[in-house]
Amino acid sequence: MNMQRRQLTALALALGAAPLQAWASGPVKIGFLVKQPEEPWFQDEWRFAEQAAKDKGFTLVKIGIPNGERTLAAIDNLAAQKAAGFVICAPDVKLGVAIRRAAQRHQLKMMSVDDQLVDGAGKPLADVPHMGISAYEIGKQAGQGLVGEMKARGWKFEEVGALRVAFDPLPTARERTQGALDALKAAGFPAANVVDAPQAKTDTESAFNAANIAFTKNQRLKRWVAFGMNDEAVLGAVRAAEGRGIRQDAMIGVGIGGSQTALNEFAKPTPTGFFGTVLISPKRHGYETAVMVFEWATQGKVPPLLTLTSGALMTRQNQAAVRKQMGL
Ligand code: GLA
Numbered sequence: 314m315n316m317q318r319r320q321l322t323a324l325a326l327a328l329g330a331a332p333l334q335a336w337a338s339g340p341v342k343i344g345f346l347v348k349q350p351e352e353p354w355f356q357d358e359w360r361f362a363e364q365a366a367k368d369k370g371f372t373l374v375k376i377g378i379p380n381g382e383r384t385l386a387a388i389d390n391l392a393a394q395k396a397a398g399f400v401i402c403a404p405d406v407k408l409g410v411a412i413r414r415a416a417q418r419h420q421l422k423m424m425s426v427d428d429q430l431v432d433g434a435g436k437p438l439a440d441v442p443h444m445g446i447s448a449y450e451i452g453k454q455a456g457q458g459l460v461g462e463m464k465a466r467g468w469k470f471e472e473v474g475a476l477r478v479a480f481d482p483l484p485t486a487r488e489r490t491q492g493a494l495d496a497l498k499a500a501g502f503p504a505a506n507v508v509d510a511p512q513a514k515t516d517t518e519s520a521f522n523a524a525n526i527a528f529t530k531n532q533r534l535k536r537w538v539a540f541g542m543n544d545e546a547v548l549g550a551v552r553a554a555e556g557r558g559i560r561q562d563a564m565i566g567v568g569i570g571g572s573q574t575a576l577n578e579f580a581k582p583t584p585t586g587f588f589g590t591v592l593i594s595p596k597r598h599g600y601e602t603a604v605m606v607f608e609w610a611t612q613g614k615v616p617p618l619l620t621l622t623s624g625a626l627m628t629r630q631n632q633a634a635v636r637k638q639m640g641l
Contacts, residue, residue, distance in 0.1 A: 341371040343606050344391040344399030344421075345599075346384065348428070349516070350377035352545065353572035354595055355402070358426070361599030362400070371607050374399075381408050388415040397610035398422030400602040406431045406483060409438045422609045424616055426602045428485055437484075442609075442616035444602050446593050448485045451569055451624045452492020452540070454591045458567040458626045459493070459538040460500040462588055466565075470500075474534035475507045476527055476550050478520045478541030486515070486542035489569060493540040506534065512546060517574075520549025528557055536563045544568035544575045544590050551578075551586040561586050569593065571627050571636070579629040589628040592635050597622050 345362045347355040359375050366373040374396060378384040384403060391399055398421050403412060409430030416423040424442040431437055463473060475497055480486040498504060508531050510523035520541060528537075537559060539550035547568035554564045564586030568575060571592030578587040605616035627635040 339372075341607060341611060342374050342391070342394055342396035343371050343603055343610070344374045344376060344387070344396050344401075345603060346376050346378045346387050346399055346401040346403075348378055348402050348404040350375075352516070353574050354543065354570050357572050357595035358402075358599035361596045362603040365600045365603040365607070369604060369607055373603065378404055380404050381411070384408060384412060385415055388412070388419065388421065392419035392421060396421060398424075398606040400424050400426050400606055401430075402427040403430060407433075407435075409441075413438060413441060422606050424602055424606050424609075426598050428483060431484070435484075439618060442605065442618050444598055444605075444620040444622065445485055446489075446569075447621040447623055448488035449492040451591050451593065452489035452494075453496045454492075454624060454626055455489070455540050455567045455569055456493035456496025457500075458589050458591070458628075459540060459565055460497060460502070462565045462567075463538065468536055470502045470506070472534070473502075473506060473536045473538060474531055475502060476524060476537055476539040477507060477509050478523060478539065478546040478550050479509050479511045480515050480542050480546070481511065483515070483542070489542050490540060493567075497538075508534075510550065512541075512549070515542065515545065517545040517549045517552070520546040521553045522549075524550040524553035525556070528553060528559070535559075537565070539564065539566040539586075540568075542569065544570035544572065544587075547590075548574060548578065548587060554586055559586070567591070567626075569624070571624075571639075571641075575627070576632070579632055584629060589626055591624040592627040592639055592641075593624040594622050594639055594641075596640055 376387040406428050429437045429443045477490050508527045510527040512519040512523040541547050547566040551566045565588045566586050568590040571590045575590040608614040625635050
């Protein structure tokens with residue numbers, strides 16, 4: 314072990330890497346900071362990152378960062394613990410420059426996951442390695458799922474409302490819903506029937522409130538499809554619809570995620586309006602990013618600057634097969 318550590322240290326020194334004393338004693342520490350630790354997606358990411366830590370022999374430090382203040386405090390805290398680097402999904406991507414500055418000040422390797430950090434002008438921080446979903450494509454898959462099920466049910470597009478649960482300040486969220494919208498339009502869905510429901514935060518409750526307002530304003534439409542940035546957004550819409558008597562036979566919701574939020578819906582004895590989701594990979598986002606930062610810190614192996622992951626449409630019917638296919 315000591316031998317290995319000495320070799321690594323020599324290697325890193327040769328590569329001109331940052332302060333090695335930082336992790337020269339005890340196992341290497343890698344932080345994994347997420348904006349919404351209560352959300353199943355992020356719990357899954359943490360679980361797979363823990364798996365990586367076990368496989369590669371480093372210590373994972375998990376910290377929830379619900380706001381900017383806690384984010385910067387968490388980075389200071391990692392530095393005080395002599396961590397080597399961290400993976401981050403920030404509570405606000407506009408904190409990008411401040412986060413990068415803090416990481417540089419402490420000479421911590423950093424990589425973003427899920428939500429790509431931006432600068433003051435809203436431009437992605439292209440020099441910070443990032444792994445995210447191919448947002449527009451995955452949104453399109455959600456939209457195609459909605460179209461397929463409307464057709465299967467013989468719904469006339471003109472009689473259907475499409476609820477876009479929106480969180481437009483976040484680029485990945487905007488791209489996802491844009492993809493879904495474009496898929497609907499490409500299939501001939503009338504743009505006039507699309508209703509925006511802007512959510513204040515990215516959780517189920519905010520989506521529920523946003524959807525309720527939208528339904529109140531659009532009572533002429535009796536059948537609905539719903540899409541949004543993630544499963545929580547669509548679940549909020551489905552619950553709001555139920556509260557107004559719009560049930561499974563009049564609602565088709567397709568989310569993005571496929572974590573416990575979606576699985577709980579699929580496990581209910583009677584199907585709900587939550588028809589499906591585009592399953593994405595918390596394993597890739599959690600395991601691979603943690604390994605990338607670890608190998609960067611210990612071997613000088615710089616992660617690819619941009620990795621975009623794909624998804625697959627998953628419904629109550631095909632859930633087992635699709636999850637297996639995704640290695641979950
Ligand atoms: C964002 C969302 C999460 C999840 C990830 C996937 O961070 O808030 O719910 O969809 O993207 O990358």
